[in-house]
Amino acid sequence: MGEHSAGGHSAGRGPREPRGGPGRRALLVGGAAGALGVGGFAARDTLSRWWWRYSGSETPRVEGEVDHAGAEWVPASSANYRQASRPRDYGIDRVVIHMPEATYPITLRVFQDPGHGAATHYVVRSEDGHIAQLARELDVAYHAGHQGFNERSVGIEHEGWADRPEYLTDALYESSARLVAGICDRYGIPVDREHIVGHNEVPDVVRVCPGPHWDWDRYIELVRRAAGAA
Known part of the structure; x- marks a missing residue:
């Protein structure tokens, strides 16, 4: 039933799936920093902090709202x-x-x-x-x-x-x-x-x-x- 009973891995602690390239966050942050030209590496740190400050945990949620009609x-x-x-x-x-x-x-x-x-x-x-x-x-x-x-x-x-x-x-x-x-x-x-x-x-x-x-x-x-x- 879910991952707890499936070999004991829990998200955040289990093995990461191999990725074929840079993640979405890396592409967005890296691409934006590169566009700044000189000083881009310094800007990357700022952008990285900005990303996590406005992460999904800050996304507004409506209690009881569902994604599938009728659920x-x-x-x-x-x-x-x-x-x-x-x-x-x-x-x-x-x-x-x-x-x-x-x-x-x-x-x-x-x-x-x-x-x-x-x-x-x-x-x-x-x-x-x-x-x-x-x-x-x-x-x-x-x-x-x-x-x-x-x-x-x-x-x-x-x-x-x-x-x-x-x-x-x-x-x-x-x-x-x-x-x-x-x-x-x-x-x-x-x-x-x-x-x-x-x-x-x-x-x-x-x-x-x-x-x-x-x-x-x-x-x-x-x-x-x-x-x-x-």
Whole structure:
């Protein structure tokens, strides 16, 4: 269930995902400083301090506001995510699919426990596809067990157990697909298996979720239909 039970890594302390080049912050700060010409290196320090002073923690938030229409706001403990200003400070290019090995109400309760150390952005109920949002998409939820993936992804739990396919209802698949289609549209994420992944596919994490019964072909097709990309 999230990253706390996935090998023990917690965001901020887990391994960083290898990056192919300078981060967004480095490009913005470095590029701006370079444009100043002589004295650019001195200006870079000033710009760097300015960036963090106006980081995502200062972004205004409205209590109860959700990113997915129809979702219910059920906030996770603030210990289980950190405030950010994505995609300004961290680009979002992945969706991570989870299965908590628990019922919907227990999953919510666990993510509201500050001692758990993990939470996803969303939880989808099996019976009717109802969606709870626990953290805003602009924030970094501790769900993947890998700091780089936490920063770049939106995490979604789906009520159930990996070895109990009866929890994988039509309502769950269809509701989740609409949710993911909206996320992909907001951040320009391609609807494919490279960008929509299982928790078991996150580097350096030992997990089985969403498990062998998760129908990836069906799911991606549902997301494409919901996105109008079929």
